[in-house]
Amino acid sequence: GQNIDQPTEMTATEGAIVQINCTYQTSGFNGLFWYQQHAGEAPTFLSYNVLDGLEEKGRFSSFLSRSKGYSYLLLKELQMKDSASYLCAVRDEDYKLSFGAGTTVTVRA
Amino acid sequence: IAGITQAPTSQILAAGRRMTLRCTQDMRHNAMYWYRQDLGLGLRLIHYSNTAGTTGKGEVPDGYSVSRANTDDFPLTLASAVPSQTSVYFCASSESGPPDTQYFGPGTRLTVL
Numbered sequence: 066g067q068n069i070d071q072p073t074e075m076t077a078t079e080g081a082i083v084q085i086n087c088t089y090q091t092s093g094f095n096g097l098f099w100y101q102q103h104a105g106e107a108p109t110f111l112s113y114n115v116l117d118g119l120e121e122k123g124r125f126s127s128f129l130s131r132s133k134g135y136s137y138l139l140l141k142e143l144q145m146k147d148s149a150s151y152l153c154a155v156r157d158e159d160y161k162l163s164f165g166a167g168t169t170v171t172v173r174a
Numbered sequence: 175i176a177g178i179t180q181a182p183t184s185q186i187l188a189a190g191r192r193m194t195l196r197c198t199q200d201m202r203h204n205a206m207y208w209y210r211q212d213l214g215l216g217l218r219l220i221h222y223s224n225t226a227g228t229t230g231k232g233e234v235p236d237g238y239s240v241s242r243a244n245t246d247d248f249p250l251t252l253a254s255a256v257p258s259q260t261s262v263y264f265c266a267s268s269e270s271g272p273p274d275t276q277y278f279g280p281g282t283r284l285t286v287l
Contacts, residue, residue: 069216096273107264107278108217115273152216161232162207162276166216 067091067163071153076171077143085138085151085168093158099127099138100152102167108152112138140170148172176200178279180265186285187255195250195282197265205268206248207232207276208240210261217264223248255286 068090077083089097096115100108114120114129114136126139140147150167157163181196199206208220209232219232223242237259239251248267252259265279 098275107280110275110277113273113275154217156274160274161219161222162217163219163233164209164217166214 067155067157069153069155069163069165071151071165071168073166074169074171076173079143079145079172079174081143083140083143083170085140085153085170087136087138087153087165089134089136089153089155089165091134091155091157091163094131095156095158095160097127097129097136098154098156098162099125099136100154102150102152104149111151143172145172145174178265178267178277180263180279180282182282183280184283184285186287187252189255189257189286191255193252193255193284195252195263195265195284197248197250197279198246199248199265199267199279200246201267201269201277202245203267203277204245204270205274206242207266207268208238208248208250209264209266210234210259211264211281212261220250220263255284257286260284260286 071087099111102108112127119128124141129136152167153165154162178199204225207222209217221240223229263282266276268274268276
């Protein structure tokens with residue numbers, strides 16, 4: 066099984082940077098995903114890491130360290146529309162995803 | 175292209191009733207999944223299907239059944255609903271080939287009274 070931890074809530078100011086950490090303990094590892102979920106909507110795919118290092122996609126970046134069981138999602142130049150929950154998910158050796166409980170990010174003007 | 179559709183959008187159901195949640199995808203994805211999402215617990219896998227004709231149990235399968243008669247459809251059935259099955263249910267499908275990203279439907283909000 067998987068144990069995935071991420072902070073429950075974070076608040077930041079418009080234009081700022083926020084880093085959402087995710088730690089995991091797994092019985093196997095086949096990649097880590099980040100999803101964004103606005104209230105009342107479906108999760109949408111943001112990023113994928115399978116090798117150590119940083120993946121950058123515009124204002125969003127995701128980092129992975131497999132040896133430390135650690136990832137973070139970095140949101141730069143925050144906008145009001147970035148207010149959402151961010152879900153960390155780890156894929157195991159059977160290609161099944163296990164999700165963290167999610168981090169609710171509130172962006173304030 | 176619609177992607178993944180789910181029906182109904184929401185439903186209030188009396189305990190003991192049978193209910194089928196529908197999920198259809200038009201992306202020709204081989205794998206499909208059902209999750210439930212509860213406050214503070216995140217998404218939990220109920221059942222999955224790697225390809226048409228096969229299904230498997232996820233983390234919380236009790237009280238639920240699925241079938242996969244074809245590639246596009248993956249219905250989830252609650253044989254006799256109980257209040258603890260009150261949740262938001264998401265269907266997902268994943269593309270074939272790396273990174274096999276999962277894409278989610280809009281969800282069904284189910285309340286069992």
